[in-house]
Amino acid sequence: MIEIEHLTKRYGAHTAVSDLSFQVEQGQIYGFLGPNGAGKSTTMNIMTGCLSATEGHVRIEGHDIFDEPDKAKRLMGYLPEQPPLYLNETPEEYLRFVGEAKGLRGDALARQMDGIIEQTGIGAMAHRRISTLSKGYKQRVGVAQALLGSPKVIILDEPTVGLDPIQIIEIRDLIKELGRTHTVIFSSHILSEVQAICDQIIMIAKGKLAAFDTPENLERRLLAPNELVLTAETDEEALAGLLAGMEFISAAQMERTGEGRLTAHIRTDRTDIYEASRAVFFAFAQRGIPLLELTPKKANLEDIFLELADDGDAQPETAPDAGHDTESGVEEE
Ligand code: ADP
Ligand code: MG
Numbered sequence: 001m002i003e004i005e006h007l008t009k010r011y012g013a014h015t016a017v018s019d020l021s022f023q024v025e026q027g028q029i030y031g032f033l034g035p036n037g038a039g040k041s042t043t044m045n046i047m048t049g050c051l052s053a054t055e056g057h058v059r060i061e062g063h064d065i066f067d068e069p070d071k072a073k074r075l076m077g078y079l080p081e082q083p084p085l086y087l088n089e090t091p092e093e094y095l096r097f098v099g100e101a102k103g104l105r106g107d108a109l110a111r112q113m114d115g116i117i118e119q120t121g122i123g124a125m126a127h128r129r130i131s132t133l134s135k136g137y138k139q140r141v142g143v144a145q146a147l148l149g150s151p152k153v154i155i156l157d158e159p160t161v162g163l164d165p166i167q168i169i170e171i172r173d174l175i176k177e178l179g180r181t182h183t184v185i186f187s188s189h190i191l192s193e194v195q196a197i198c199d200q201i202i203m204i205a206k207g208k209l210a211a212f213d214t215p216e217n218l219e220r221r222l223l224a225p226n227e228l229v230l231t232a233e234t235d236e237e238a239l240a241g242l243l244a245g246m247e248f249i250s251a252a253q254m255e256r257t258g259e260g261r262l263t264a265h266i267r268t269d270r271t272d273i274y275e276a277s278r279a280v281f282f283a284f285a286q287r288g289i290p291l292l293e294l295t296p297k298k299a300n301l302e303d304i305f306l307e308l309a310d311d312g313d314a315q316p317e318t319a320p321d322a323g324h325d326t327e328s329g330v331e332e333e
Contacts, residue, residue, distance in 0.1 A: 002023065003023050007046060020204065020208065022212055028198075030183075033203045041081050047065065059072070077155065079157060090130065095145060098145040099148045119147070135163055142159075153183045154186075156187070159171050226271070228294065228295065230294045231264075233292060239264060277296065
């Protein structure tokens with residue numbers, strides 16, 4: 001449904017997006033994950049026709065975003081990082097304006113607005129000025145304008161940034177619900193958020209594709225090399241003895257973290273970290289040593305981003321082809 005091919009964006013000497021290629025299939029929720037500055041917004045702005053590319057192609061159902069922008073854009077609804085909301089208008093006025101800009105009129109527009117206002121839960125706020133709404137409601141209005149025109153794909157750039165925890169949950173639920181009727185691509189720099197909502201994770205770092213995988217597979221890859229952290233109520237001697245008796249443990253480090261409490265970092269040769277956790281749990285239970293905490297250690301996300309991005313460097317350079325060097329500027333929406 002969406003093909004991104006060898007996409008590159010350079011700002012002078014700085015390469016924001018570098019030879020990025022991936023495909024998006026219909027009906028799934030994609031999390032576009034990467035640390036700040038990874039190139040998420042740049043990629044999304046290019047995908048939606050708001051920014052030109054230096055090299056590469058974007059096709060939406062076969063329509064090139066640069067050659068057939070009208071056809072391609074009609075298939076997408078976009079909530080940019082800084083949504084262009086008109087603060088002095090009410091959500092209803094604003095949605096009518098955006099709907100008309102998307103070519104909707106009369107009954108068709110009214111019906112769509114009603115459905116979208118209901119779906120995004122902004123009914124009670126429809127007649128208040130946008131400037132008086134909470135950030136969470138403003139964000140819903142932003143999602144609502146993206147839904148106008150019945151696009152097949154909804155693209156949301158960091159929709160949960162700046163929201164409080166309750167608003168974050170509400171927006172995540174809204175994204176999940178949109179996923180039932182739309183293809184959704186949303187960006188985030190928070191791994192757990194993307195893991196919780198997405199069918200597929202597209203991970204980028206330094207403008208390059210670092211991983212494209214399901215959350216389950218990625219989580220497996222993201223676990224640190226089989227390391228467990230445990231805290232137990234015991235003394236050094238008992239803990240050392242217990243750990244020494246477990247043949248699958250290859251290294252352990254202990255430290256006292258409280259009165260009668262020790263924390264140990266354990267490395268294991270088991271490839272399935274949960275299998276090792278299970279064995280540790282039963283070993284402690286058998287000896288009657290209270291295990292207060294037992295967690296597979298997650299690798300630091302930034303490190304993984306960088307590591308995966310460095311792997312990306314090994315890929316062959318592609319020949320530059322037809323570039324699009326004219327800035328098309330931000331359109332309507
Ligand atoms: P993300 O959305 O993942 O945080 P961006 O796409 O905003 O990343 O930015 C990617 C990189 O491109 C960053 O290093 C950023 O500083 C740079 N960049 C973004 N926009 C511009 C611009 N208009 N001019 C120069 N550099 C830019
Ligand atoms: Mg961004």
